[in-house]
Every structure is written in structure tokens, then in C-alpha cells.
Amino acid sequence: MSKKVHLQIDGRDIEAEEGMTVLQAAQSAGISIPTLCYHEKLQPYGGCRLCIVEAERNGSTRLAASCIHPVEPNQVIRTRSEKIDRHRKTLLELLMAHAPDSPKLQELAEEYGADRNRFEQEVAFCIHCGLCVRYCAEVKKLNAVGFIDRGIRKEISFIPEIAAKECNDCKDCFPLCPTSYLQAAFVLVESLAFPRNGK
Ligand code: SF4
Ligand code: FES
Incomplete structure (x- = not known):
């Protein structure tokens, strides 16, 4: 015990x-x-x-x-404390510069009084939480999606050879993404690399 x-x-x-x-x-x-x-x-x-x-x-x-x-x-x-709330507020403001339309961020921003326009917007949609990449690797053991590049250039990318075989029957990572970028990235790779029904 x-x-x-x-x-x-x-x-x-x-x-x-x-x-x-x-x-x-x-x-x-x-x-x-x-x-x-x-x-x-x-x-x-x-x-x-x-x-x-x-x-x-x-x-x-x-x-x-x-x-x-x-x-x-x-x-x-x-x-919760003044210091913690201030930290969370700033963090959310920084994240919202990348993903201003994320419902999850908007909900948290409301709670912490975060201003989505405080920082200049550099919309990239993915906030690098890594949930999709880690879930696919650790739970599904498929590694169909990974990070490429580093630092501010870091972005997620589906591996077409694996995604073509595995993703259509899975998509377990889609609801994990706090910004819905993942789904858009999948649709893009699908249409470019392995279009269904020849579309
Ligand atoms: S695509 Fe979504 S789930 Fe994946 S790392 Fe980016 S924000 Fe997180
Ligand atoms: S660092 Fe703890 S939830 Fe992200």
C-alpha cells in the first residue's frame, strides 16, 4: 500500500x-x-x-x-493568489496572441481577466501544448503526428505515411486540441498527401 x-x-x-x-x-x-x-x-x-x-x-x-x-x-x-492570477493572466494573453479564437483560451481569459489584444497578434493557432503528439506516441503508440523545427518555428506535422493508414479510424487526438488547429492540419495533410475517394 x-x-x-x-x-x-x-x-x-x-x-x-x-x-x-x-x-x-x-x-x-x-x-x-x-x-x-x-x-x-x-x-x-x-x-x-x-x-x-x-x-x-x-x-x-x-x-x-x-x-x-x-x-x-x-x-x-x-x-490562487494575486501573484498566481497575474501570472496566469499574462500567460493567457501571450497564448491568445497565437490562438485568439480558441474557446478554451477564451473561457480561461474571462476567468482571469486576460486581454486578448494586449500583445501583437502572431496567429499560428497551435500553442505547442503537445497533447496531440504525446497522446499519439504514449497512448496510441502510433507517432502519426510530431513536432518539427524548434523554438518559435516549432509546429506539429502529421507523418503522411502513418496518418494515411491510421488516422481516419482514430482521430482520438482531435478533441484534445485546445485550439482546433490539429483538425485543420489533418485536413490539409489528408487533402495533399492521401486524398480520400480520389478527391
Ligand atoms: S495542434 Fe493542438 S493539441 Fe497539438 S500541440 Fe498544437 S495546440 Fe496542442
Ligand atoms: S504545465 Fe502543468 S498543465 Fe501545463
Whole structure:
């Protein structure tokens, strides 16, 4: 049986299991923390930093991404504060410069008072959460979609040889995408590389 870890989240005493992340412990207690790159079936990734919380231990406080931060005994966690909300607001404003029409981002922007026009728009649609790439690799074991390039030039790309065989019967990654870019990228590669019915 796994060891229990007692910690405090938002003033509540929580009993978690050793090895859980702070996000999992919070979710198991019904405390909601916003996420963009987390999925319960995938390895911890820690890419988007939206799930940041304040973690206090032995008198010092630091910001930590709750989806990769393990629970520690007697830790005091805050999931909302002025500092956290400011961080999330700025992050959402930056992401909305790339994907202003994403319903998921719009919903979060409303909650955190984020202004979608704060930063100059450089619409790229994909916000690099990696959910599609990791889900296809880790859960489906297909690797039909991957990242190409790095840094600001990074983008997802379907591998036509694999996608032609596997994707039409799957499409499990489509609903994971917070921006719907994935679906558009698939339709494009399908029409260029393996059109159905000769279209
Ligand atoms: S296409 Fe969508 S799911 Fe895939 S990395 Fe980009 S935003 Fe995330
Ligand atoms: S959900 Fe934790 S970093 Fe993205």
C-alpha cells in the first residue's frame, strides 16, 4: 500500500498518496487548477505553466507547476493568489496572441481577466501544448503526428505515411486540441498527401 502524505491546499487538510503530483492531490479533493498541457493518461510534461501554484515549505514560498510537482509532507499550497492570477493572466494573453479564437483560451481569459489584444497578434493557432503528439506516441503508440523545427518555428506535422493508414479510424487526438488547429492540419495533410475517394 502506498504511503499517505498530508499537506494543505487552499487551507484544507488533504491526504494524498506518495508519488502523486500536487495537481492530482488537488483534483482528488475537488480543487480545480487550470491546465492546458496536462492529460491524466500522459506522462507529466510541465510545458504550459498555467497550472502554477504557490508552494510553501519551511518558511519559503516558490512557484511550482502543479502537474509535475510531487506532494510533500506538510507542504502548504495555494492555488490562487494575486501573484498566481497575474501570472496566469499574462500567460493567457501571450497564448491568445497565437490562438485568439480558441474557446478554451477564451473561457480561461474571462476567468482571469486576460486581454486578448494586449500583445501583437502572431496567429499560428497551435500553442505547442503537445497533447496531440504525446497522446499519439504514449497512448496510441502510433507517432502519426510530431513536432518539427524548434523554438518559435516549432509546429506539429502529421507523418503522411502513418496518418494515411491510421488516422481516419482514430482521430482520438482531435478533441484534445485546445485550439482546433490539429483538425485543420489533418485536413490539409489528408487533402495533399492521401486524398480520400480520389478527391
Ligand atoms: S495542434 Fe493542438 S493539441 Fe497539438 S500541440 Fe498544437 S495546440 Fe496542442
Ligand atoms: S498543465 Fe502543468 S504545465 Fe501545463
